[in-house]
Amino acid sequence: MSRPARRHGPLSRALVQMREDPWLQGVAITTLTVALAIVGAYFTLCLNLRQAGSELRTGGALMVVMADGAGIDEGRQLAAELTASLTNPGPHGPAEAAEVRFVDRQEALDRFRKQLGPHAGLLEGLEDNPLPNAVEIFMAPGKSPGPEMIARLKALPEVAEVVTSRPWLSGLEDASRSLGEAAWALGTLLFLGVVLLVSNTVRLAIYVRRDQLEILDLVGAKPSYVRWPFVLEAVIQACLASALASALVWGLMQILKTPGQLPLGLDLGVLLDFPWTVPAALLGLAVTAGVLGGLLGVGRALRPKGVS
Amino acid sequence: MILLTKVGKRYHDRPQPTLSEVDLRVPAGQFLFLTGPSGAGKTTLLRMLFAAESPTNGSVRVGGADLGRLKPSQLPLLRRKVGVIFQDFKLVGAKSVFENVALALRVAGGRGPDLVSRVEEVVAQVGLNGAAQARADTLSGGEQQRVAIARALVGRPPLLLADEPTGNLDPGTALEVMRLLVQAHAQGATVLVATHDPKLLGLVRGARVVRLAEGHLHEERP
Numbered sequence: 001m002s003r004p005a006r007r008h009g010p011l012s013r014a015l016v017q018m019r020e021d022p023w024l025q026g027v028a029i030t031t032l033t034v035a036l037a038i039v040g041a042y043f044t045l046c047l048n049l050r051q052a053g054s055e056l057r058t059g060g061a062l063m064v065v066m067a068d069g070a071g072i073d074e075g076r077q078l079a080a081e082l083t084a085s086l087t088n089p090g091p092h093g094p095a096e097a098a099e100v101r102f103v104d105r106q107e108a109l110d111r112f113r114k115q116l117g118p119h120a121g122l123l124e125g126l127e128d129n130p131l132p133n134a135v136e137i138f139m140a141p142g143k144s145p146g147p148e149m150i151a152r153l154k155a156l157p158e159v160a161e162v163v164t165s166r167p168w169l170s171g172l173e174d175a176s177r178s179l180g181e182a183a184w185a186l187g188t189l190l191f192l193g194v195v196l197l198v199s200n201t202v203r204l205a206i207y208v209r210r211d212q213l214e215i216l217d218l219v220g221a222k223p224s225y226v227r228w229p230f231v232l233e234a235v236i237q238a239c240l241a242s243a244l245a246s247a248l249v250w251g252l253m254q255i256l257k258t259p260g261q262l263p264l265g266l267d268l269g270v271l272l273d274f275p276w277t278v279p280a281a282l283l284g285l286a287v288t289a290g291v292l293g294g295l296l297g298v299g300r301a302l303r304p305k306g307v308s
Numbered sequence: 309m310i311l312l313t314k315v316g317k318r319y320h321d322r323p324q325p326t327l328s329e330v331d332l333r334v335p336a337g338q339f340l341f342l343t344g345p346s347g348a349g350k351t352t353l354l355r356m357l358f359a360a361e362s363p364t365n366g367s368v369r370v371g372g373a374d375l376g377r378l379k380p381s382q383l384p385l386l387r388r389k390v391g392v393i394f395q396d397f398k399l400v401g402a403k404s405v406f407e408n409v410a411l412a413l414r415v416a417g418g419r420g421p422d423l424v425s426r427v428e429e430v431v432a433q434v435g436l437n438g439a440a441q442a443r444a445d446t447l448s449g450g451e452q453q454r455v456a457i458a459r460a461l462v463g464r465p466p467l468l469l470a471d472e473p474t475g476n477l478d479p480g481t482a483l484e485v486m487r488l489l490v491q492a493h494a495q496g497a498t499v500l501v502a503t504h505d506p507k508l509l510g511l512v513r514g515a516r517v518v519r520l521a522e523g524h525l526h527e528e529r530p
Binding site for chain 2: 212221
């Protein structure tokens, strides 16, 4: 009959009671996973918008469209001049552009045809190439094509138009700013929601084990003996749920990352990122919500009872 | 050891009081039968002794402590000194015999080899050493009652309360259960057994018998 003396601390008891109710664990972890995935998706969206804003503000590209009369020679000449003035450090600081490149009409058409892919046949009916000669300017890292620079380029006689990502970048910046202002409020609400969910899960676990808890009470268990395993159980469930939620958000990002092109050749994949801060934040949030929700749950369901 | 003074208990949903002006003094080391018909208030009186129920009026003292003045934080300490055997056993069905018995020691901080040897000793004492690892809900009624007795005995409590301990058992098993209670009494425990079965009263030589009827307590065999 001899058996080894096992440890029976709160963690060990939490693991034992988790093993005793796999169904309950499934329900708890699933609901927490969904809640944390919503928080994770929201967090990822905020981070990506902020990241996208700063990525697009700097290091982007702009296209200088040449006037109808400007030919290849003028284009090359302009590219050389801009290379000299923009890619070399000036008196006021480092170079503004990383690269300046002339793109003639034919190259532009070839590129367009490539972008159209299977629909390239649409271009077959064209008698003339409608695309103009242009100069592409790739901004140096940390530099953005400001209004001054755009105005200076537009003022050049051989330039018809300067195309930048500015209009929709402004929209993105506005959205990012509004979201940033609401982020804390919404984030706090979502966090409180998770805490409440954990608390209710703990109450459900206590209800399911009420007979066992009555026995513990009758044999003289102190409230702390009963409470801590439930709090630890909530923390463990929340941690597992945070891992699953991270995987879920990561999977979602992979689906959304399917190749797509943004204006000026920007890749959508560059903008949709799943930084390590998301799972780390979810884990931290899960532990905090587990402790708070666990304490709240046991506090509500296991109030010290006097005699009846 | 136990002192009940003018104890009364009235439930809102019953016209008559369950207990009325009950006085009872049980010295340490006594074996006492609490008899009376079903619904006489035996269980209520027993539950008052481990503070699972409070009197409407009067006072209940156990081991010198006035239970009416007990703080919630002191309740567990009282219950560790009182071994209770319930009619419906109150075992954790999914746990083994060993774990059910060990529960009473674990809640008091017991662990390690001392706990294991004490549990093994008591499980053997109630004749269940072959079934220590069996789940409690797979045992017969008599075996479950023996597990409940082992759990009540394992902490060597000075007071043992048994509520209809043979109520669900056949005569042979009932006799065995009573033998265990007498054994605990012989080892120094004060034992209170609530029963409506008159056949049990003759099984314990020298036991005191009190009868509860219509809320009042009558001494039958001092």
